Amino acid sequence: MEKLIEYVEKLPLTSLTIGIIVPLVSAFLSYFLVERSAQKKDANRLYIQIELLRRELECNKIVIEDFLELNKKYQHKKSKILVENVILKKELYEVLLRLENIKKDYFAFDQYVFERPSILLKLSSEIEKLEENLTDLKQEMVVLSQSENPIISREKALQILNIEEQIKEKKKEIYINIERDVYKEFMLIQQYIDSNLIEGWYEKIDDSGKVNLKIFKYIYDNINEFNNLQDKTKENVVQLYKTLLMYEIRLDDTIINDNRFDEEMFQFFYGERYKEHPMIEIYKDFYHQEFLHKIISNYKFNILNQRWDILKDGLVLLNDRELYIDIDDFYDSIDFLKNLQSIDMNETNLKRLNEECSNLLHNVKGIQNNLIKKEKSVKKLC
Secondary structure (H helix, E strand, O other), X not given: OHHHHHHHHHOOOOHHHHHHHHHHHHHHHHHHHHHHHHHHHHHHHHHHHHHHHHHHHHHHHHHHHHHHHHHHHHHHHHHHHHOOOXXXXXXXXXXXXXHHHHHHHHEOOXXXXXXXXXXXXXXXXXXXXXXXXXXXXXXXHHHHOOOOOHHHHHHHHHHHHHHHHHHHHHHHHHHHHOOOOHHHHHHHHHHHHHHHOOOOHHHHHHHOOOHXXXXXXXXXXXXXXXXOOOOOOHHHHHHHHHXXXXXXXXXXXXXXXXXXXXXXXXXXXXXXXXXXXXXXXXXXXXXXXXXXXXXXXXXXXXXOOHHHHHHOOHHHHHOOHHHHHHHHHHHHHHHHHHOOOOOOOOHHHHHHHHHHHHHHHHHHHHHHHHHHHHHHHHHOOO
């Protein structure tokens, strides 16, 4: 462009120059300026699109990183419970979990204990309410059957079927739980220990330095003593839980603070008070792990894809086929995370999900790096 201007300046001022060449040059200059303005406008638009997409990708990256970090903490806490003896890598955790579930299923406020699982009361109450609704709907159907509105009648009929199905499912749950009682639960724990540990384990404990084995013995001795009681009462259950220390530990707002397990507060409230108790340390790790278990199982992948859905047509201007396909593949891959309602805490499935998230994290980091390079080159055109 500069050479063209220099050339025009050197031309003699003749009628030919003024009448033909100057208008042509002016037209070309106008076209050039308009074209350059359009290119800058496109570059600005592309730059903004890249920046918006980068921000969305960063949000998705953080969501994936948070899950991976949570799972890392969960596995670490679990390993602290299980690491000492490979034979007990599942059994000790299972026994602690069963004891905790008894507390959840049978204990109420203060020192009150249900002999039957509390879920029976809950299910009975829910069935009663559903049956009341069912009665009301059936009465409405009698009235509607005399009307000439088949659509409303059909809707009511579907509601009735839905409620009847709910009642059926809840009655199944009652049937499953009806034979349970708090005393049988401890017998089942003892049977589990007897059937899952190697023969002669109890006699070998005193010769072993394994803390987990000694804890197992402590739990087993107390449960065995409880199971051998004649005419057991709910007070005996409370006393057993006090002996095992499980009843004393409450994970309230002082321990679960700002959606995290505060080990320092746990130590402050329980660690010092019960420092001589053989189970206090393993409880700290167990409850921390259970907290993480709950957080992970309910973890919601708040994946964003609005920007990509809106911008993907315009981002063809990236003029980078591989990068565009990588971005599109990434969003296709994370779609299943967005629709994940709950996380299966089965170890195999959790491991697979962790691997998939690790791969996604690797991919999104690569995409971000490439977008930064593109953003820099586009900025030069703005």
